[in-house]
Amino acid sequence: MATPRVLDVLAExxxxxxxxxxxxQLEHYRTLAARAAQDGHWIGNHTMTHPRPLGLREAGAADEIEDAQALLxxxxxxxxxxxxxxxGGDLEPGLLNHTAVGTLIGGGYTCVLWNAVPRDWEDQDGWVDRALEQIEERDWTLLVLHDVQDASAARLEEFLDRAGDVTFRQDFPPDCVPIRDRKLVGPIRGLLA
Ligand SMILES: [Zn+2]
Structure with missing residues (x-):
C-alpha cells in the first residue's frame, strides 16, 4: 500500500x-482518503471504475462521473x-465525450487535466529524471504521479530532494482546466471521442 507512505512524505x-x-477504490479505502483530506490535500473525482478511456462510450459516462461524486x-x-x-497517460481523443462534457458543465464540475506525466507506473526508477526534465520545460507544471504499487512512492523523497528550489503549489495552471463554473473555458475538441 503506497498511499500512507506518500502521505507521510508530503506531511514531513x-x-x-x-x-x-x-x-x-473508495469503498475499501475511505479512511485513507479521509486522512488525505484531513492532511490538507484536495480530493477529486477520477470516475467510478476508471474506463480506459472515459469517453470511449457515450452511455455510462454520466454515471461514471456522478456515482463517484456521490460516493466522495x-x-x-x-x-x-x-x-x-x-x-495511457496522453491527452488524446476519447478522454472525453459529449455526454461527459455535458455532465461536467451541467453539474458544475471543475475538469482538471495535466501537462506532465513522467510515467511512474511503468518505470519506478526512471520517472524521477523525466519528471525533473518536464518541470524544466515550462513555467507551471501540473505533474501526475500515482500512489499505487510500484509507482512513485519509493523515489518520491529523492524526487523532492532533487527538485531543489522548485516551488510546489496546490492550485492548477489555468490551461489545464478547460471546464469550470458551468462553462467551457479551454479547448477540448482534441479530447472528444
Ligand atoms: Zn487514472
Whole structure:
C-alpha cells in the first residue's frame, strides 16, 4: 500500500497535493482518503471504475462521473474537481465525450487535466529524471504521479530532494482546466471521442 507512505512524505515536507480518487477504490479505502483530506490535500473525482478511456462510450459516462461524486460526498472539494480516466497517460481523443462534457458543465464540475506525466507506473526508477526534465520545460507544471504499487512512492523523497528550489503549489495552471463554473473555458475538441 503506497498511499500512507506518500502521505507521510508530503506531511514531513508540508506539501499539499490533489488526490484524484477512483470511486470503486473508495469503498475499501475511505479512511485513507479521509486522512488525505484531513492532511490538507484536495480530493477529486477520477470516475467510478476508471474506463480506459472515459469517453470511449457515450452511455455510462454520466454515471461514471456522478456515482463517484456521490460516493466522495463531503470528501469532495466544493468546486467538484474531476479528472477523466485515460488510456495511457496522453491527452488524446476519447478522454472525453459529449455526454461527459455535458455532465461536467451541467453539474458544475471543475475538469482538471495535466501537462506532465513522467510515467511512474511503468518505470519506478526512471520517472524521477523525466519528471525533473518536464518541470524544466515550462513555467507551471501540473505533474501526475500515482500512489499505487510500484509507482512513485519509493523515489518520491529523492524526487523532492532533487527538485531543489522548485516551488510546489496546490492550485492548477489555468490551461489545464478547460471546464469550470458551468462553462467551457479551454479547448477540448482534441479530447472528444
Ligand atoms: Zn487514472
Amino acid at each position: 515536507r508540508g506539501l499539499k497535493a490533489t488526490f484524484f480518487v477512483v470511486g470503486r 460526498g463531503e470528501l469532495s472539494r466544493p468546486e467538484k474537481l474531476f479528472r477523466p480516466s485515460g488510456a
